[in-house]
Amino acid sequence: MILAVSALKGGPGKTTFAVNVAAGLALKIGGRTPRPRVLLVDLDPQAHAAYWALGKSRGDPLPRVEEDLSAHLLGSARGSPLDIIHPAAFPESGNLDVVLTRPQGMAQAERVLTSDLAEGIYALEEYLEPLRGAYAVIVVDTPPSAGAMTLNALVAADAVLIPMELTKMGVDGLRETLAVVEKIRRRHNPEMRIVGIAPNRCDFRRSETNDIYRFMRQQYKDLVLLPVAERAQVAYASSLRRDIFTHLGSTQDQAVVEMRRVVEAVAQRLGLR
Ligand SMILES: Nc1ncnc2c1ncn2[C@@H]1O[C@H](COP(=O)(O)OP(=O)(O)OP(=O)(O)O)[C@@H](O)[C@H]1O
Numbered sequence: 001m002i003l004a005v006s007a008l009k010g011g012p013g014k015t016t017f018a019v020n021v022a023a024g025l026a027l028k029i030g031g032r033t034p035r036p037r038v039l040l041v042d043l044d045p046q047a048h049a050a051y052w053a054l055g056k057s058r059g060d061p062l063p064r065v066e067e068d069l070s071a072h073l074l075g076s077a078r079g080s081p082l083d084i085i086h087p088a089a090f091p092e093s094g095n096l097d098v099v100l101t102r103p104q105g106m107a108q109a110e111r112v113l114t115s116d117l118a119e120g121i122y123a124l125e126e127y128l129e130p131l132r133g134a135y136a137v138i139v140v141d142t143p144p145s146a147g148a149m150t151l152n153a154l155v156a157a158d159a160v161l162i163p164m165e166l167t168k169m170g171v172d173g174l175r176e177t178l179a180v181v182e183k184i185r186r187r188h189n190p191e192m193r194i195v196g197i198a199p200n201r202c203d204f205r206r207s208e209t210n211d212i213y214r215f216m217r218q219q220y221k222d223l224v225l226l227p228v229a230e231r232a233q234v235a236y237a238s239s240l241r242r243d244i245f246t247h248l249g250s251t252q253d254q255a256v257v258e259m260r261r262v263v264e265a266v267a268q269r270l271g272l273r
């Protein structure tokens, strides 16, 4: 099962959801025989999700390997797809894996794939094909544009999770995202489904937020997941290079409660157990 986390807008929480949902699913479905059952892939050349999941900050050395995902996407890799997979720094139970990506390589891969998009759109699907059987779910973070990397994710995905902010710009961004999802579905991937639209960074003290949430529920019904508010702990966990569940343990902190609801909804809708 491949789950893309996508939105054609900067900053609604793609990376936050990709990392926390991957970690939450890893905690939920566990398993290490012979390997974890959840894999995280970062397609954004900024590589925020990959650094975060590896427990690294920018400037820290990454694991020493000759190749990263970009070599596999460009068909120049000599090693196997498994060679670039590392254990994530969290959860502590060690049941999340992450694909190694490096910003430079991924930026170059994006340029090359864009130059021949008719072929280049299938690069991720081909890389992930042999890994599908090894993991229960593969979570893919994407950049905020409809460029080659996002299109690759949507072509490979069985399902997509779309984070959004409950603002007018958020609604515009959602519409654009849905249009691209629809186009990819029509042309390349009719089986792909939307697992949920995830309202994030919500401030329900504002009337606009409440109005837009009501509108969204009317318009998109059950596709709209329960919201995650703007919570300092969500951002703080990421600055500590941890997922929210590892950061706050089994507390009943609202950030944990809200993020867990998203994880549960995704697991249920994808039939993961
Ligand atoms: N619920 C939240 N509460 C507080 N801060 C949040 C929340 N969700 C995300 N953030 C913060 O908002 C910023 C943007 O989030 P994130 O990087 O996940 O968005 P993105 O959609 O991946 O952005 P980009 O388009 O740049 O890839 C980050 O600093 C993140 O820590």
Ligand SMILES: [Mg+2]
Pocket: 014, 015, 016, 044, 048, 142, 143
């Ligand atoms: Mg991001």
